[in-house]
Amino acid sequence: MKNKIAGFLFMALAFMACESSKNTEVTSAVSYKEVPEFNADSAYAFIQKQVGFGPRVPMTEGHQLTKEWIIEKFESYGLEVKKQDFQAKTHDGLTWDLTNIIASYNPKATKRIMISAHWDTRRVADKDTQRIDQPIDGANDGASGVGMALELARILASSELQPNVGVDFILFDGEDDGEPESSYNRNNSQVWWCLGSQHWSKNPHQNGYNAYYGILLDMVGAKGARFYREGYSRHYAKNIVNKVWNYGIELGFSDYFILQDAGEITDDHYFVNKDAKIPMINIIEFSPNTGFGRYHHTHDDNMELIDVRTLKAVGQTVLFTLYQE
Template identity: 30%
Template sequence: MNTLCRPALLAIACATLLAPNSRAEGPNPIDADRAFGYLEQLCELGPRPSGSGAMRQQQDLLRQHFAPLADDVVDQRCTAPNPLGGPKVLITNIIARFNPAAEERLIVCAHYDTRPLPDRDPNPTAARAGRFIGANDGASGTALLMELAHHQEALAGPLGIDLVLFDGEELVYNDRRDPYFLGSTWFAMQYKKGKHPGGKYKYAVLVDMIADADLDLYYEINSWRWKDTRPLVQSLWKTADRLGIDEFHPRTKHQANDDHVPLHKIGKIPACDIIDFDYPHWHTESDVPRNCSSESLAKVGWVVLEWIKAEQAQAAAGD
């Protein structure tokens, strides 16, 4: 049995204490201030429900943002009944494509519309006629996709990447009457029929309500229960653990019916929802930028970006 003298043992102990945390991966490449600036810019447009003037302004802003960064920007349109009656509402998904020639692809997606009213506001008058800005519920995921578009070194690989913004996620005035997920349902139907920009999707990652100042992210129950999606969930949360991002908790807590459901049910795409459902300002007038966090946005963005890099490396290796 080999033995070490006391000075050698002391040197090893010191080296262990001074060694960097094995979970660390260097500084977060996501620009937290820039991402949060996008969130604020979107919120300055005011409420952005489907078919509204502010939504059209937002669409112009997003097309202008993605045009110089992505290889292609595609609008995908359909119409939906107006819950209040009158002319149908134009629903427009915006797809920013990277490496559009690649057959195998990944989706990172979010909804960019806001609910028409803050229906859960504790003030009954506000719930019936208030303004819903949707800083976390709508703008946070959109802002993160805007930020991810800058990281072209990760997006340019053997896998094609589609950053997809869904319209009509909650054009809902009455929960018992009005359907959710209009844009993602149309997207999934077109994909199923082969009437989409092209390629086959390996995975879809949905980000929703990811800027909560008190961020806690659990496995979403649908995402975890679907056998084809569970490896995706595990990969994302393991990535967070490797990066030392402790806000990702590897256990289930909430079940969320969200845009990933039609992607999985109709499009048969393994689809995961990264969502913080413990948000006290959900569907209230207080869902505004001051209750959101640039740090939270950056942490989620780092996990998604590192996951994309790992998927690109795996595809390049032929696995």
Template identity: 45%
Template sequence: MKKNNIMLLTGILLFSSFSSISCGNKSKATEATEKVITVQVPPFDADSAYQYVKDQVDFGPRVPNTQAHVDCGNYLAGQLEKFGAKVTSQYADLVAYDGTLLKARNIIGSYNPENKKRIALFAHWDSRPWADNDPDEKNHYTPILGANDGGSGVGVLLEIARQIQQQQPELGIDIIFLDAEDYGTHQAYTGEHSEESWCLGAQYWARNPHVQNYNARFGILLDMVGGLEPTFYRESISERYAKDINRKVWKKAKELGYGKYFIDEVQGGATDDHLFINRIAGIKTIDIVPSDPEAEYSFDPHWHTVKDDMDNINRNTLKVVGQTVMEVIYNEK
């Protein structure tokens, strides 16, 4: 039966082809299939992204309940407004694992807000209140600058926002800076260490999105995307909730020649903002986050240490991640 069906279909196609030739022109359907649409994606400016990272670090540690946190939040909202986004700020009092009340602020910049087809891009903008992974125990209660862990993802997204202002993608884009991600349990804490102590701003946004009944086709979270020599594997929680998005992004990175950075294998798992966006909001979201299977700590080697500063930010890494994300969002129809 299958063979006969194939022969019959072949005959129909041949007859259709001869008919088209005798009429002297191609059908509109044939013309449509032959037409190749090429999207001209703007080039990501790594120097610009680097400056946005530095601007954040210059405020100092962006720990909730500090003046640096307030000032940096105002800067981020102002930059999104400058780049033409509709800006929404979510202010919330969030309770940390130790009972501290955090004056938190999620900052959302929306482009083409009337478009129901949307993509959400996330990064956290706060920094860790303690360098509790520092080799020197004297630093274990010292706030970190968070150049990579916090600053880099925000810097990449600010540059993407600047590019979107100049050339809009076809879909609506929401750039979402999440707060209170890094106020999770201190390593020395003797009480319960739960995953819910992390990503408080993401948990709040997932339950209370900035637009009622908000939805997005997918989300991409950027975390620690500016290190010196990172490798980005397909993170396991992302793979569980959004395997198709993982494959879409890693395929695009390979096409761009970034295969040595984006390793097309599943490795590691991170309790990060995307976990709660997937679990609570039901928006399939991946995490682009470094992983080194041979290192003692699989994230950046300066993770949660006082060395997470501008000396360890690489413009080329910002370019690799930023260009990959832009290629994905501009080619989405």
């Protein structure tokens, strides 16, 4: 493992040396802290396990089984786990019982980083041409971020190398609802998706909770994914965006972390920024030219879409970021 860690550090320093040679001023090389290796195969298995439960639509058996499994995994790594149960209204008048899952590594640490994803899936495939009224697997849109969070937790719990911060994994429920594409914005009295983050941001699991910054992982596992600098991330947490994207490029993942701006997306990070006042960025596959991937809210969002190379690029970059704090 140490040889692989050294490889990542060598690539980072070599990149910086090449860049500094292009300038008239010579800058000193940055000394990075050692970082464990992110196991993309393990993250893939965590994604596959979630998909195996079936669609994780709130108020269904698949949703309940997934919740129990996620909590058990975090607890098996020795993290302090809390459930935030609440109710929320849907766009079509239903009342859903929802649960945000909070798992804390090194809970006594003062400086904390927040890693988030959503663990539910969409109840309709409204961008598809077949089985439109049936729920999707959500392998990428939901399960990829959760799988990555679980792998990060596993590494933190098992590695001899430990970061100097505490990490709170906050997994939001009820993110992927909202009106179907055909009736979008008919009921625009409020935002009908991101239900879990809207609740948590106004009612945090702990009084006075704060984090240095947060990273939202949403759709982070697709083949050929490209991650652009999302608009709200730049508005609220520009320095964090620049840091994470630069780390990704220095680690050799420039095919994934693209130095180009994309528009604003109303995702979980928006409410964390606006209401909880915690600067949070969003690593999400959303192109400034084509928008969401072709699989978005369709039945193509299945395990065939997931690529360990994408998981490796994002997972190693996030892990590297945590260890540099």
